[in-house]
Each structure stands twice: as structure tokens, then as C-alpha cells.
Amino acid sequence: MISGLDFSDIMVTIRSHMLTPFVEENLVSAAGGSISHQVSFSYFNAFNSLLNNMELVRKIYSTLAGTRKDIEVTKEEFSQNAIRYGQVTPLEIDILYQLADLYNATGRLTLADIERIAPLAEGALPYNLAELQRQQSHGLGRSVWLQVAESAYRFTLGSVAGAVGATAVYPIDLVKTRMQNQRGTGSVVGELMYKNSFDCFKKVLRYEGFFGLYRGLIPQLIGVAPEKAIKLTVNDFVRDKFTRRDGSIPLFAEILAGGCAGGSQVIFTNPLEIVKIRLQVAGEITTGPRVSALNVLQDLGLFGLYKGAKACFLRDIPFSAIYFPVYAHCKLLLADENGRVGGLNLLAAGAMAGVPAASLVTPADVIKTRLQVAARAGQTTYSGVIDCFRKILREEGPSAFWKGTAARVFRSSPQFGVTLVTYELLQRWFYVDFGGLKPSGSEPTPKSRIADLPPANPDHIGGYRLATATFAGIENKFGLYLPKFKSPSGPVVQAQPVAAAQ
Numbered sequence: 001m002i003s004g005l006d007f008s009d010i011m012v013t014i015r016s017h018m019l020t021p022f023v024e025e026n027l028v029s030a031a032g033g034s035i036s037h038q039v040s041f042s043y044f045n046a047f048n049s050l051l052n053n054m055e056l057v058r059k060i061y062s063t064l065a066g067t068r069k070d071i072e073v074t075k076e077e078f079s080q081n082a083i084r085y086g087q088v089t090p091l092e093i094d095i096l097y098q099l100a101d102l103y104n105a106t107g108r109l110t111l112a113d114i115e116r117i118a119p120l121a122e123g124a125l126p127y128n129l130a131e132l133q134r135q136q137s138h139g140l141g142r143s144v145w146l147q148v149a150e151s152a153y154r155f156t157l158g159s160v161a162g163a164v165g166a167t168a169v170y171p172i173d174l175v176k177t178r179m180q181n182q183r184g185t186g187s188v189v190g191e192l193m194y195k196n197s198f199d200c201f202k203k204v205l206r207y208e209g210f211f212g213l214y215r216g217l218i219p220q221l222i223g224v225a226p227e228k229a230i231k232l233t234v235n236d237f238v239r240d241k242f243t244r245r246d247g248s249i250p251l252f253a254e255i256l257a258g259g260c261a262g263g264s265q266v267i268f269t270n271p272l273e274i275v276k277i278r279l280q281v282a283g284e285i286t287t288g289p290r291v292s293a294l295n296v297l298q299d300l301g302l303f304g305l306y307k308g309a310k311a312c313f314l315r316d317i318p319f320s321a322i323y324f325p326v327y328a329h330c331k332l333l334l335a336d337e338n339g340r341v342g343g344l345n346l347l348a349a350g351a352m353a354g355v356p357a358a359s360l361v362t363p364a365d366v367i368k369t370r371l372q373v374a375a376r377a378g379q380t381t382y383s384g385v386i387d388c389f390r391k392i393l394r395e396e397g398p399s400a401f402w403k404g405t406a407a408r409v410f411r412s413s414p415q416f417g418v419t420l421v422t423y424e425l426l427q428r429w430f431y432v433d434f435g436g437l438k439p440s441g442s443e444p445t446p447k448s449r450i451a452d453l454p455p456a457n458p459d460h461i462g463g464y465r466l467a468t469a470t471f472a473g474i475e476n477k478f479g480l481y482l483p484k485f486k487s488p489s490g491p492v493v494q495a496q497p498v499a500a501a502q
Helices: 004-015 023-027 027-033 042-052 054-065 075-082 090-103 113-118 126-138 146-180 197-208 208-214 218-240 253-282 294-305 309-334 343-362 362-372 385-396 398-402 403-431 458-471
Strands: none
Touching: 004 027, 004 042, 004 075, 004 126, 004 218, 027 090, 027 385, 042 054, 054 090, 054 113, 075 090, 075 403, 126 343, 146 197, 146 208, 146 218, 146 253, 146 403, 197 208, 197 398, 218 253, 218 309, 218 403, 253 294, 253 309, 253 362, 309 343, 309 385, 309 403, 343 403, 362 398, 362 403, 385 398
């Protein structure tokens, strides 16, 4: 007798091509057909024989049910009809009904139960290989309308995820903007109203109230939908083009995909950024008319909305080129042994990737903020990216380029973490199969079981590898104790004789 776990290991190792997902998940539960879950050699043979005879089982069922698929057949009815064929033993029938009851304990067999247990039809690929082949043929033969529907689906999920992420960290973004806009010299008296980011947060909350922390949120949310949708779509599109047959992507392709995603979003982000920033700093002036998004649009005009676009490119392209590759590799590192990535690990991967991406592009973000904020009386004005860089360096020193770095990291890191974990979880919860690639980490990776066994002799790749998988562990299973060899050149290790021989 062997344990249910040993039985499961043997079946998964050498008979995986005969196991449906349902049977593989319930091997230990079905083992032995008793509470002890001890498996005898006869049970092992009967279990494998049943899997081989499932086509005959389907035929026996059809003789009882006819063309109907919802007929429930009792064990007695099935056993009496099976006598005519003689190839299905009573033990196999017991195992069949035991497996059926693991899904729905009625004591009866339906066609759905047979389909759930029956291995692949003749000539079909194993489940993991069929899924891999389906994903590798991503995009081939799909209609244009199906691809448009998939893009709309991703657009919707990206919009929701972006709105959730932006709202979660918007107060930090407001503090970051005000700290970066604070001038050291060439400014009006009393301009240095904030000592640090925490001081800025306290003063906004004290003088402008809780909703002052969300000043300018509405235009930000309006723009988050197309921004996140385009960024995620372009990144996925370029990654798909460079994906190899084994599912891997070259590092340069990951960086290129991220850079393209960052560049494509500027057409939407720049107008929204300039409106958002001007609304965020408007709260610093308590006198004068109230500033609204409509006022900003009227003052700037169409071309004014793209003021600072060069700096936006300088910030967004490097940011995405760093962020998306780091995020993809963090997901791989945080995946469990089956290749799944849980919600908390997705959040951690997104947050970790945001730290280097957000901090390294802060100088470009400072320049973009200075160009987009309307200069007040006495403040330095800038004519372009180069002019802004020179004046900041001359008047405030190199450290001015890193103003608000902490606030930017604390804003971007959790924002992208929340955005991407929301996006990926929405894809899992509301999954629609458009014939494309499934989100990585949402399902266990296909197991390469033979490759995990001890290394085989390279001169006998085919037969030796198959033999290794077939006989792995047989020296201590079913009461057999055979000589065990460590290596061809190593000493022979003789197993101890079985106690039954005493």
C-alpha cells in the first residue's frame, strides 16, 4: 500500500496527459476509495484502466440514456449494462462513481460527469499544450471586430483602474506639485510657505479643508481613462509583437514597449496635467477670483494646453521604459511555485517598480511643472526646456531638480501599484476570452514534470528521459526495493531489505 500523496505524485508525473483538471485536483481525495486513502496496486491498475476505458464508459451510458444528456444513471443500472461488454470491472465502476460524487454527491452518473473525468479524445493535445498553442496563435485568424472588442474591453478596465489609482493618491500628488512649484529665489516675498512635504500637507488641510486636498481631481479623472487605456494597450501590443514562442520577451523589447507606451500617452496627459497643476496651485492664493478648469481652458487655448510637452516626453518615456520591465520582472520574482501571482504580490510588484521609475525622472517632472504653472508677479519665467534647466540650475542649484522626489515616489509608487493590481484583478474577475493572451500570473504555468527529474544521459535523450519519468521512485513504492544508483561513476547504494521478508 502507498499513501494518497504518493499516488498523486505518480499519476501527475507519468500519466498527466490522461488527467483532466478535475481529476488531477481530486487525486488525493479519490485515492484508495476509503477514508485512509491508502492505495493498493490493484486500485492503481483499476484507476488507470478506467481512464483508458472512458470511451467505453461513454458508450455504456449512451445505451442507457439514448440521445438525452441529462439522464442520471445509478450504479446498479450501469453495472448490469456493463456486463455485456466485459471490459469494465466492478472496481473501475466503483472508482467512476466515487469520482462523480466528488463533484456532486448524488450517487448517480450523468454525461457531464463523464466529460469531467474522461481524458482527451484521440488525437487531441494535452490541456496545457492546447492552451499554450492557443495563446501562441494569438491574433491569427481573429476578426477585426473581435480585436476591436478586446481593445474596448481593455480600455474600460484600464479606465476604472486608472480612476481608482489616481483617487487613492491624489492628495500626495497635490503636495508634490506645490513643493515643486515653490521657488527659492527670484520670487515674491514670503513665497517659501512650506518647510517640507508634511508641512505642506498640514497647511492645505488647515486652510483649505479636506476637499482642498482633492482640488483639480475632476479633470484628472477625465483624463485618466484614455491615458491608462492607451499606455496599457500600447505596452501590451508592442510586447506581444516581440514575444517569443516560449513566452519570453527580450529586455530591449520590454524597454521599447514601455517607452512607446509613455510617449503615446502624452497626447492626453499634457493638457490634463497643465489644467490639474494650475488648479492645484490656485489654492495658494486666497485673494482674487476663483479659478476653475473652464477658466484655465479659456486662458490657454488649444495650443497652450501643450505647453511643456517636451518636458512631458522627457518624463513619461523614461518613466514607462523603466516601470513596465521592472514590474514584469517583479511579478516573476513574487509568483508562487505554480506561477500564480496573488493580489498582494501584484500590489507589491507595482509599488516596487514605481520607486526607481518615479525617482529617476524627477528632474524632468520639475521642469515640466515650472513650464506649465502660470508665473506670478516677481517670479522667474521660462521660455522652454533648456532655458528652464539653465535658470533653475543658476538660481537654485542642482538640488532644486530633486524637489518633491519623496512626494513623487510616495505618489507614483502606490498609484501605479493600485492601478495595476486593480487592472489585473478586473481582468481575472471579469475575464472574457477574445482568443488572445491571458494575463500573466492569473493561472498556473504548465508543469514541465520530466524536466524536473534528475538529469538524464544526453546520449539517450528520448528513451532514457521517458524511462526516468516512468520509473521515478519505483525503488521504494509498492513494496519493491531495487538497487538505487547515485550516478554512473558513483558508488552503488543498496536499499535495505523489506521488513516483510523477515
